[in-house]
Amino acid sequence: MISSIKIPAAPELSYLLRLADTCLISGQRLGEWCGHGPILEEDIALSNMALDLIGQSRALLTLAGQRSGESFDEDQLAFLRDEIDYRNPTLAELPRGDFAFTILRNLVLSTWLKLMWERLRDSSDAELAAIAGKALKEARYHQQHAADWAVRLGDGTDESHRRCEAALAQVWLYIPELFEDDAVDAAATAAGLGPAWSQLQEPWLAEIGEVLGEAKLAVPPAPTFRSSGKRGLHSEHMGYLLAEMQYLQRAYPGGAW
Amino acid sequence: MSTENEWPLWEVFVRTKAGLDHKHCGSLHAADPKMALQMARDVYTRRQEGSSVWVVRSDQIVASDPSDKDMLFDPAEDKVYRHPTFYKLPDSVDHM
Numbered sequence: 001m002i003s004s005i006k007i008p009a010a011p012e013l014s015y016l017l018r019l020a021d022t023c024l025i026s027g028q029r030l031g032e033w034c035g036h037g038p039i040l041e042e043d044i045a046l047s048n049m050a051l052d053l054i055g056q057s058r059a060l061l062t063l064a065g066q067r068s069g070e071s072f073d074e075d076q077l078a079f080l081r082d083e084i085d086y087r088n089p090t091l092a093e094l095p096r097g098d099f100a101f102t103i104l105r106n107l108v109l110s111t112w113l114k115l116m117w118e119r120l121r122d123s124s125d126a127e128l129a130a131i132a133g134k135a136l137k138e139a140r141y142h143q144q145h146a147a148d149w150a151v152r153l154g155d156g157t158d159e160s161h162r163r164c165e166a167a168l169a170q171v172w173l174y175i176p177e178l179f180e181d182d183a184v185d186a187a188a189t190a191a192g193l194g195p196a197w198s199q200l201q202e203p204w205l206a207e208i209g210e211v212l213g214e215a216k217l218a219v220p221p222a223p224t225f226r227s228s229g230k231r232g233l234h235s236e237h238m239g240y241l242l243a244e245m246q247y248l249q250r251a252y253p254g255g256a257w
Numbered sequence: 258m259s260t261e262n263e264w265p266l267w268e269v270f271v272r273t274k275a276g277l278d279h280k281h282c283g284s285l286h287a288a289d290p291k292m293a294l295q296m297a298r299d300v301y302t303r304r305q306e307g308s309s310v311w312v313v314r315s316d317q318i319v320a321s322d323p324s325d326k327d328m329l330f331d332p333a334e335d336k337v338y339r340h341p342t343f344y345k346l347p348d349s350v351d352h353m
Contacts, residue, residue, distance in 0.1 A: 039286070040300075041287070044300050044303070045299040048299050048303060144295075148291065148295065152288075
């Protein structure tokens with residue numbers, strides 16, 4: 001075994017890690033569909049998107065490593081942190097569930113990411129802006145893919161509608177975390193690094209509302225529950241995910257292809 | 258295997274670069290044109306093969322009967338004069 005790295009408490013670093021971990025953990029979850037897709041073509045599509053997300057997280061983690069004041073590389077950051085140092089919102093780490101759950105989570109997260117990348121193209125950090133420019137193309141496709149399926153299944157059979165409704169109700173519990181600000185957002189906005197997460201809420205609601213309307217799915221009531229993954233306090237699912245994701249690097253430190 | 262509950266079959270054509278033609282590269286099952294296009298992108302352009310994709314319902318393609326092959330294509334065998342290889346090109350014309 002190899003010991004964990006510790007992340008310095010710097011708000012701008014946290015801002016980058018929140019985004020990087022959203023991509024990393026979503027990618028890890030989506031990758032679980034590899035070999036389990038409902039049809040071959042969809043299996044490939046989901047794996048493609050998982051790889052897009054992991055690619056985005058690699059770029060962001062490399063950048064975060066450079067900006068951390070330590071010499072962490074992307075692999076150390078991806079595989080050698082303790083759970084509390086992962087900063088993805090809880091939604092990303094929830095088990096993949098059925099296909100409806102995966103599609104609705106993808107819809108929510110890809111729309112959020114698309115809006116985020118659009119704004120990050122104007123980041124004061126030129127490298128972050130460049131990463132955003134590339135990632136935006138991928139996120140636009142992810143959003144379209146998820147929206148197509150959401151409409152097909154939401155406005156589909158009784159069973160597909162019922163499953164979508166149930167999935168949306170579950171996903172919706174974790175939405176507030178995507179739009180709540182704290183000191184990290186304040187620092188990022190002040191430095192011109194990127195938008196406060198709350199700034200994405202209005203356009204996000206507009207885009208999601210349009211898709212849900214077409215999918216014949218009602219927007220669920222606002223939850224009172226608050227998840228807290230982006231502050232390092234994760235759900236019970238996170239530890240299992242990390243155990244699987246980190247296993248190789250912990251057992252064979254520095255292992256490479 | 259019953260095909261009754263299966264999505265229809267689509268043929269996929271991919272163009273690698275602007276200016277080149279679309280080439281047939283395979284087929285897939287999809288519920289409608291939109292899904293067929295999306296899946297074609299995911300299945301057949303993962304290694305930078307594409308700049309444009311066409312999908313066509315397989316049952317919309319009219320094909321020659323393989324048993325007519327002799328009748329249709331063999332008569333061209335002894336007509337080499339149809340190839341424009343007997344002209345002398347001016348030096349200024351390259352790459353013909």
